Amino acid sequence: MHIEVRNLNKHFGDFHAVKDVSFEIEKGHLIGLLGPSGGGKTSILRMLAGLEGLDSGEIRFHGKLVNALPPQERGIGFVFQNYALFKHMTVFDNIAFGLKVKKIPHAKVKSRVMELVELTGLKGFEKRYPHQLSGGQRQRVAFARALAPEPQLLLLDEPFAAIDAKIRQELRTWLRDLIERVGITSIFVTHDQDEAIEVADEIMIINQGRVEQKGTPWDIYKEPKTPFVATFIGESTLIDHISELKGFEEVKNDSGTRALIRPEYIEVGHEHEFILASATEAGIIRHLHFRGSEWLVEVEVAGHKLITYRSLEKETLSIGQEVRVLVHRAYLFNEERSWIMENRLKDVPIPIMI
Amino acid sequence: MKKYWITLTYIVFIVLIIIPLLKIGSGAFSEGFSGWKDALIRPEAIHALMVTGLVVVVVTCINTLFGVMMAIYLVRSHWLSNKIKGFLNSIVDLPYAVSPVIGGLMIVLLLGPESIMGGFFENIGFRVVYAFPGMVIATLFVTFPLMVREVMPVLQEIGAQQEEAASTLGAYGWTTFWKVTWPSIQWAVLYGVVLTVARSLGEFGAVLVVSGNIMNKTQTATTLVYQDVENFNVIAANSVALVLAAISIGLLLMMEWTKRRKGVS
Ligand SMILES: Nc1ncnc2c1ncn2[C@@H]1O[C@H](COP(=O)(O)OP(=O)(O)O)[C@@H](O)[C@H]1O
Ligand SMILES: [Mg+2]
Numbered sequence: 001m002h003i004e005v006r007n008l009n010k011h012f013g014d015f016h017a018v019k020d021v022s023f024e025i026e027k028g029h030l031i032g033l034l035g036p037s038g039g040g041k042t043s044i045l046r047m048l049a050g051l052e053g054l055d056s057g058e059i060r061f062h063g064k065l066v067n068a069l070p071p072q073e074r075g076i077g078f079v080f081q082n083y084a085l086f087k088h089m090t091v092f093d094n095i096a097f098g099l100k101v102k103k104i105p106h107a108k109v110k111s112r113v114m115e116l117v118e119l120t121g122l123k124g125f126e127k128r129y130p131h132q133l134s135g136g137q138r139q140r141v142a143f144a145r146a147l148a149p150e151p152q153l154l155l156l157d158e159p160f161a162a163i164d165a166k167i168r169q170e171l172r173t174w175l176r177d178l179i180e181r182v183g184i185t186s187i188f189v190t191h192d193q194d195e196a197i198e199v200a201d202e203i204m205i206i207n208q209g210r211v212e213q214k215g216t217p218w219d220i221y222k223e224p225k226t227p228f229v230a231t232f233i234g235e236s237t238l239i240d241h242i243s244e245l246k247g248f249e250e251v252k253n254d255s256g257t258r259a260l261i262r263p264e265y266i267e268v269g270h271e272h273e274f275i276l277a278s279a280t281e282a283g284i285i286r287h288l289h290f291r292g293s294e295w296l297v298e299v300e301v302a303g304h305k306l307i308t309y310r311s312l313e314k315e316t317l318s319i320g321q322e323v324r325v326l327v328h329r330a331y332l333f334n335e336e337r338s339w340i341m342e343n344r345l346k347d348v349p350i351p352i353m354i
Numbered sequence: 355m356k357k358y359w360i361t362l363t364y365i366v367f368i369v370l371i372i373i374p375l376l377k378i379g380s381g382a383f384s385e386g387f388s389g390w391k392d393a394l395i396r397p398e399a400i401h402a403l404m405v406t407g408l409v410v411v412v413v414t415c416i417n418t419l420f421g422v423m424m425a426i427y428l429v430r431s432h433w434l435s436n437k438i439k440g441f442l443n444s445i446v447d448l449p450y451a452v453s454p455v456i457g458g459l460m461i462v463l464l465l466g467p468e469s470i471m472g473g474f475f476e477n478i479g480f481r482v483v484y485a486f487p488g489m490v491i492a493t494l495f496v497t498f499p500l501m502v503r504e505v506m507p508v509l510q511e512i513g514a515q516q517e518e519a520a521s522t523l524g525a526y527g528w529t530t531f532w533k534v535t536w537p538s539i540q541w542a543v544l545y546g547v548v549l550t551v552a553r554s555l556g557e558f559g560a561v562l563v564v565s566g567n568i569m570n571k572t573q574t575a576t577t578l579v580y581q582d583v584e585n586f587n588v589i590a591a592n593s594v595a596l597v598l599a600a601i602s603i604g605l606l607l608m609m610e611w612t613k614r615r616k617g618v619s
Contacts, residue, residue, distance in 0.1 A: 051518050053432075071521045078522040084515035088537040097533070098523035149524060 001061050001075075001152035001185045002027045003048070008057035010043055010209075017043050019209040021057070025187070025202075030179055032200030033189045035232070040209040041189040042081075045155050048187070049076050061152070077146030077184075079156040083138050085130040091117070091141050092126040098149035116144040119178070135163045136171055143175070147182065154179070156188035160195065172199055193233055197221075205229050223340065227260070227333045236260040236331070237307050244302045245327055246281040247343035260331040266308035267326040268299050270315065279345035280324035285317050301325050378599060381592030393593035401570050402578040403597070406555060408486070409574065413493045413554045418547055421501025422539070428502070429509040430517075446502050449495055457495045458563030461488060484566040489574070492560035497550045504546035505539055512538045541616035548612060552605045555598065 003025040010018035018040045025031055033041045046052035048059060050071035059066050066074055086094050095116055099109040117123055120140040130138055139159060146154060159175065160168045176199050179186050190196050196203050197217040205212040205220065205228070212232075213225045224230035231238070242248045242259035251257055267274070274280050286305065287298035295310045297317065306325070310317065317323060329342045382390045393399060424446070428439055449457060465472045465482040475482050482488045516538075520530040558576040565572035567581065575594055582591035 049522055051522070071518070072524045072526055074522075076522055078519065080515050080519060082515065084513075084519040086516055086519070086534055087512075097520065097525070101520075101523060101525045101529060145519075145523070 003153065003185065004060040006058040008047060009055045010047060011055055017209050021211050023204060023211060023214055025185060027185055028183055029185060030199065030201045031187045032196035032203045033187060033206055034193060034196040034203050035191065035206035037191055039206045041206050042157055045157055045187065045189055049078050049155055050074050075152045077151035077154045079142045079146050079159055081157045081161060083142035085138060085141055087130050090127050090129055091122060094141055095144045095148050097145065102149060112148060116148055120144045136167050139163060139171065152185065154184050154186040156186065158189050175199065205232060224331060227338060230260045230331050234262055236262050239304055242330055242332065247279055247327060247345040248330060248341065250344065251332065255334055257332055257334040261306060261327060263308045265328045265330065266306055267328065268297055268308050268310060268323055271324050274324060274326060276346055279343055280326045283323050283325040285319050285321045285323060288317060288319055299323065299325055375599060378592050378595050381588055382596040385589055389589050390593045393590040398569050398573065399578060399594060402573045402575050405573065406575040409489055409493055410551055410554045412490050413497060414547060414550050417494060417497050417501050417550050418543065421498065421546060422505055422543060425502045425505035425509055429506055430514060446499050449499055454496050454557065454559035455563055458492050458560035461492055461564050483564055484572060488564040489561050489572060492564040493554045493557050496557050496560050497553045500549045500553060501546035504542045508539050508542045541612055545609065545612045545616055548605055548609050552602060555601060
């Protein structure tokens, strides 16, 4: 289903929870709504489902305005954060609910439910009640129940939040594959960036009721449009006076411009490791943390503490050692705008691994 | 220390409940079984028990229906503002705070023959006070919080999400209520029903004021006992009281049973 949302607004009393939200979703895409708690993600999802009224704005499915349509007629599957399974019904009856409501013949209900039970790997659990299932199994039931009436749009509110970290990973992959196989347009909410990056075709960053940015995970990572997105996605160090770093001298201090530098923008090592030694400057290793597959290095440059990673393949550094540091680029922003600036001394572009 | 408290509890229990109960029993049968039977087959006794039964049935039906509706509105409705909800919520508790006699008096003042509303009903030939409708209203006033206060916490605990899930699956209000909400609240409702029956069976003050206690017309079992005591007809008083006590014990057992079911589901 093609979805179009325009200037969506929602107040709870005096609190403006959703502010002028607009977006479009292509048919068959899987979209992640990512952002901190309280940002308005659940509210947006609930308005799409018709569970929450909206103050102003338009929601269109297939170009048709659905603002006034009740949830029963929107053709949406909703997976709630805590699953909201019917606790006095068996797994079978839970999944069959949406079909029975539509007065579908008994035999057809049965075959559809069994198909979904098979698809979600719940075979043998049909007669159990929700309280007799594990968190992961409950999630699968909620998923099967939402899919049973063949909705056009699937909405998932933090589908993995209540699940152990261990099986969460497994379920993510499973969900991703399943949604792909069913081919249904889906939106899922999460506050975990790894989850969003891993599962979604496209991510929308939601903060304080606004869409900060929408794009593929790679685009958002590479080119954050707002300071919030830059700090929220990936790791970074915030620097107040970037002009004190070599290669960035021309950035004016007085304009209130600040900089974000990601670990992978920074290279650290001995002088002979650099092709462009002239662009490097001196730094002192302050801390080293072993991170399993690499070293996390804290290095001090011109009074600024920068964080970067260093491969285990390279010569091991030690604390207090003098090294050379190259800052490839920085993400700069002030009140008016934000932009990415490459190190001025670096004419030859060096491919960087992220 | 704990032991003494338990003993004390038993003593209070025996003094306040068991001894009076035995006393009622012995009083009722002080002239043998026939004395008890004669007291009960007096026309006014049969009539009073029937009136009580009728009040109980009507009040329980109305209170169940409106109590459940009120609980749902107070917990679930979006269209009621929080202020109105808060106001209604405290109104529900009013009968707990107001003495039943005062409640009865309010009904007489509002709907009595001398009042505007009462006069209007009187003119169209519908008597409220000193008649059956007034007694039902008085008993409703007293029992109203019982159902609401039983059902509300259960609705709050289960939350709205199962119902919302049902609506996204295509179920409308009525289907959602019977298939999703009802199974969760059914034992609380039954418990509320038992409480309502017990309370309306034993109601005295409000009914006495509103009914005028007219023999063979508006007299209920409790007001009959009161009148028998006034007339020093001890055996008759005890006999009717014993019937009420026996029903109460039955209700108590039923309450225990529903309470257990309520815990399980
Ligand atoms: N029913 C409600 N009544 C009042 N405030 C609400 C209600 N639902 C959400 N909010 C508020 O709106 C904001 C956004 O909430 P929500 O959409 O749940 O955010 P998220 O899902 O991103 O954590 C929060 O500050 C929350 O407190
Ligand atoms: Mg949320």
